[in-house]
Amino acid sequence: MSTLLEINGLSKSYPGVKANDDISFAIQEGEIHALLGENGAGKSTLVKMIYGLVKPDEGQMVLNGAPFAPAKPHAARASGVSMVFQHFSLFEALTVAENITLGMDDAPNRKELSEKIRAVSEDYGLPLDPDRLIGDMSVGERQRVEIIRCLLQNPRLLIMDEPTSVLTPQEVDTLFGTLRKLSANGVAILYISHKLDEILALCDHATILRMGKVVDTCTPKDETAKSLAEMMIGGELEIHAETAFMPGAEALEVKGLTLISADAFGTSLKNVGFTLRKGEVLGIGGVAGNGQDEILAVLSGEAKVGAEMVRLNGEGVGQMGPNERREKGLLSAPEERLGHAAAPMMSLSQNAFLTGRIRKGLAPGGVMKTRKTNRFARDIIEKFDVRTPGIHVAAKALSGGNLQKFVIGREVLQGPEVLVVNQPTWGVDAAAAASIRQALRQLAASGAAVIVISQDLDELMEMSDTFAVLSEGQLSKPQPAEGLTIEEIGLMMGGDLEGTHHAEA
Amino acid sequence: MLRLEQRPQPSKTMLYITPILAVLATMVLGGALFLAMGINPFDAIYLLFIDPFTDSYNLSQLFVKASPLILIAMGLSIGFRAGVWNIGAEGQFIMGAISGGAVGLALWGSTGWWILPLMAVAAALGGALWAMIPAVLKIRFNANEILVSLMLVYVAENLLAQMVQGVLRNPEGMGFPESRNLARNEPTALPDVFDPLGIDAGGVVMLVLLAAAFFLLQKHAMGFQIKLTGESPRAARFAGVKPGVIIAVCLGISGAAAGLAGLFELTGAAGKLTIDFPVGYGFTAIIVAFLGRLNPVGILLAGVVLAGTYIGGENAQFALKLPAAAVTVFQGMMLFFLLGFEILINYRVRRVVR
Numbered sequence: 001m002s003t004l005l006e007i008n009g010l011s012k013s014y015p016g017v018k019a020n021d022d023i024s025f026a027i028q029e030g031e032i033h034a035l036l037g038e039n040g041a042g043k044s045t046l047v048k049m050i051y052g053l054v055k056p057d058e059g060q061m062v063l064n065g066a067p068f069a070p071a072k073p074h075a076a077r078a079s080g081v082s083m084v085f086q087h088f089s090l091f092e093a094l095t096v097a098e099n100i101t102l103g104m105d106d107a108p109n110r111k112e113l114s115e116k117i118r119a120v121s122e123d124y125g126l127p128l129d130p131d132r133l134i135g136d137m138s139v140g141e142r143q144r145v146e147i148i149r150c151l152l153q154n155p156r157l158l159i160m161d162e163p164t165s166v167l168t169p170q171e172v173d174t175l176f177g178t179l180r181k182l183s184a185n186g187v188a189i190l191y192i193s194h195k196l197d198e199i200l201a202l203c204d205h206a207t208i209l210r211m212g213k214v215v216d217t218c219t220p221k222d223e224t225a226k227s228l229a230e231m232m233i234g235g236e237l238e239i240h241a242e243t244a245f246m247p248g249a250e251a252l253e254v255k256g257l258t259l260i261s262a263d264a265f266g267t268s269l270k271n272v273g274f275t276l277r278k279g280e281v282l283g284i285g286g287v288a289g290n291g292q293d294e295i296l297a298v299l300s301g302e303a304k305v306g307a308e309m310v311r312l313n314g315e316g317v318g319q320m321g322p323n324e325r326r327e328k329g330l331l332s333a334p335e336e337r338l339g340h341a342a343a344p345m346m347s348l349s350q351n352a353f354l355t356g357r358i359r360k361g362l363a364p365g366g367v368m369k370t371r372k373t374n375r376f377a378r379d380i381i382e383k384f385d386v387r388t389p390g391i392h393v394a395a396k397a398l399s400g401g402n403l404q405k406f407v408i409g410r411e412v413l414q415g416p417e418v419l420v421v422n423q424p425t426w427g428v429d430a431a432a433a434a435s436i437r438q439a440l441r442q443l444a445a446s447g448a449a450v451i452v453i454s455q456d457l458d459e460l461m462e463m464s465d466t467f468a469v470l471s472e473g474q475l476s477k478p479q480p481a482e483g484l485t486i487e488e489i490g491l492m493m494g495g496d497l498e499g500t501h502h503a504e505a
Numbered sequence: 506m507l508r509l510e511q512r513p514q515p516s517k518t519m520l521y522i523t524p525i526l527a528v529l530a531t532m533v534l535g536g537a538l539f540l541a542m543g544i545n546p547f548d549a550i551y552l553l554f555i556d557p558f559t560d561s562y563n564l565s566q567l568f569v570k571a572s573p574l575i576l577i578a579m580g581l582s583i584g585f586r587a588g589v590w591n592i593g594a595e596g597q598f599i600m601g602a603i604s605g606g607a608v609g610l611a612l613w614g615s616t617g618w619w620i621l622p623l624m625a626v627a628a629a630l631g632g633a634l635w636a637m638i639p640a641v642l643k644i645r646f647n648a649n650e651i652l653v654s655l656m657l658v659y660v661a662e663n664l665l666a667q668m669v670q671g672v673l674r675n676p677e678g679m680g681f682p683e684s685r686n687l688a689r690n691e692p693t694a695l696p697d698v699f700d701p702l703g704i705d706a707g708g709v710v711m712l713v714l715l716a717a718a719f720f721l722l723q724k725h726a727m728g729f730q731i732k733l734t735g736e737s738p739r740a741a742r743f744a745g746v747k748p749g750v751i752i753a754v755c756l757g758i759s760g761a762a763a764g765l766a767g768l769f770e771l772t773g774a775a776g777k778l779t780i781d782f783p784v785g786y787g788f789t790a791i792i793v794a795f796l797g798r799l800n801p802v803g804i805l806l807a808g809v810v811l812a813g814t815y816i817g818g819e820n821a822q823f824a825l826k827l828p829a830a831a832v833t834v835f836q837g838m839m840l841f842f843l844l845g846f847e848i849l850i851n852y853r854v855r856r857v858v859r
Contacts, residue, residue, distance in 0.1 A: 323745035
């Protein structure tokens with residue numbers, strides 16, 4: 001086997017973040033090479049540079065011994081690099097053959113193409129009828145179209161971006177068969193994923209990214225899920241639940257919660273259940289896109305479910321809207337600060353009104369109490385140290401950390417009985433993050449129940465009394481955070497929901 | 506190649522200056538147009554933009570034209586704030602005139618102060634119900650309200666034609682396709698209030714409703730929800746706003762306002778229902794709403810300016826033999842410049858070197 005693609009010191013910065021920092025590794029011909037890392041580790045930026053969508057700031061690539069710097073995806077394809085994206089670009093109203101023609105640089109005539117599609121699809125065990133409409137096909141079948149589209153161009157390197165996130169287990173098996181066949185025929189595959197079992201089963205080599213840097217390389221065959229998880233998350237995780245946790249009465253109970261996601265690329269929740277007691281902080285970990293947004297929507301009231309699926313202080317609230325739940329003491333703070341938790345162009349005062357209206361009595365009978373609203377906004381700014389010229393500044397003018405402090409402060413100061421926060425410190429500087437965490441802990445100490453959904457395991461271990469993991473819409477059984485080991489967490493994150501059980505076996 | 510690039514911080518000052526710039530640009534380009542037609546541009550601009558506000562007869566006509574425009578634009582602006590695009594105010598205007606007029610004609614011969622208010626209620630209801638058609642279709646089937654409301658204008662026009670040739674035709678009108686003259690019948694005629702500016706009872710109602718709209722948008726939780734929906738639909742849902750309610754409220758208010766304007770036009774300036782009763786106020790009001798920055802005070806000013814172009818346009822037709830379409834061209838030009846400048850507030854043009 002000889003080297004197909006060599007990457008030497010690629011770097012790429014975006015304002016405020018170094019997405020890729022001096023990345024180097026090599027892909028051999030015909031190997032299946034895993035690119036492993038948590039969300040935000042820099043995987044997407046890296047493959048976008050290889051595929052010509054993003055220009056690196058520094059570094060070079062060498063393909064087949066020749067310098068390789070594609071200015072556009074078109075150039076990358078011409079050099080034998082193809083990519084299957086997580087989100088497909090197919091027209092539902094057109095047939096398979098028509099869709100494939102559209103993407104080709106020099107398309108043969110229809111009949112010839114149809115035959116080619118049939119031949120290639122049968123060769124690789126991906127049966128596909130060229131005359132079917134995309135609109136009638138399942139997600140797995142649509143992915144086949146994208147793969148065949150790539151294969152028709154005889155690529156030397158095929159990049160697959162989290163290909164299994166949309167597939168059923170059976171479809172995953174078929175896909176793996178195809179990828180192995182391709183690899184046997186000399187096509188190299190760069191396989192992006194954070195699912196440990198897939199990488200163990202499929203890949204010859206793995207490059208592990210964390211915070212934009214290559215932190216390790218390995219041969220998955222010689223590794224275990226545990227060791228891969230450690231490399232991905234970083235071994236320096238500290239676990240300490242400081243105060244003795246004295247759970248109070250039951251505050252929130254979620255039982256048999258199932259929700260089909262409204263978003264085509266969302267994750268459906270499957271039979272989620274947990275109990276939350278007063279004074280408890282439940283940390284929910286897991287990689288983003290595994291149902292975090294959906295859990296928040298179900299608890300905030302934006303998504304309605306069966307009344308008894310969500311019970312607050314013994315009362316079924318699953319059918320209630322956001323304001324009814326606020327009235328009863330169930331508050332939330334979504335992940336997206338601008339455009340979800342806050343309206344970007346509206347002033348801080350108006351944004352204080354946005355969720356504070358009910359509990360703070362800011363518009364009894366419908367007429368807004370401007371002075372009371374302003375006082376509430378000023379209170380948030382003062383108590384949560386929000387750095388801003390004043391309450392009339394637009395939300396979007398604030399830095400991420402300051403706006404997040406405002407959003408969290410707005411909910412905390414309403415005296416919730418249960419508060420749900422999604423990614424409370426995402427994109428927030430260290431000082432602001434620390435004060436947000438402290439505020440949430442204090443809230444719990446005062447007797448409220450808190451759910452923290454986060455990707456940051458350090459944060460969860462620092463704050464949580466109990467800990468659970470969301471994986472593909474399923475929630476593991478919450479366990480006391482104290483005494484959990486990194487191996488157990490890593491396994492739970494990889495989709496093994498009975499983490500402890502297996503670790504012992 | 507040129508490319509538009511978003512500005513980090515759009516200028517607040519420019520936001521208020523652009524409507525004035527748009528009017529000035531319309532004068533300049535309009536002047537050039539007149540020059541090409543062989544008409545002295547200065548005379549034409551004077552007649553169109555200055556004369557309506559200085560001549561006393563013209564002033565007495567000003568609010569007769571401005572009131573319906575402002576009233577309709579006020580209603581539309583509330584919907585536009587929420588991203589509910591009612592383009593069919595013209596149809597709701599007609600339906601208001603038909604329903605209110607029908608009540609007045611049914612009570613022909615009766616007297617009493619309550620007749621005109623009853624007609625106004627019927628007109629507002631007629632306009633609101635007509636606007637409920639796109640509202641219900643949007644809420645139930647996610648049908649595009651722009652298309653539905655616009656199509657319903659043509660339905661309303663045909664309905665009007667049927668009415669004036671049928672049940673609402675003047676029995677003493679020698680078969681002409683028109684109704685009795687409601688403005689010449691004391692119980693159904695709109696009383697004048699302040700003649701020198703052409704303010705009648707409809708104008709007073711308009712001013713009261715404009716103040717109500719201001720209150721709604723600035724001080725009421727519903728107004729807040731409307732603005733929030735337009736600015737950030739996801740944040741609105743998080744705040745507990747029900748999108749269906751907002752759609753129904755916005756279309757209802759704008760339909761009722763347009764219906765009322767239709768009745769005031771019928772019982773005031775027009776007098777009777779005819780086939781050419783609608784003169785496009787429902788469409789011109791869209792320009793008024795945007796020229797006024799969807800703000801009640803701005804709409805008041807913009808309505809007066811647009812009313813001026815109507816009056817000036819009529820005068821220019823006599824004095825300069827200007828074609829009637831010239832006014833429409835002018836109004837269109839104004840909206841075009843306004844929207845164009847608006848883009849330049851939010852974006853800047855950059856040269857891109859490939």
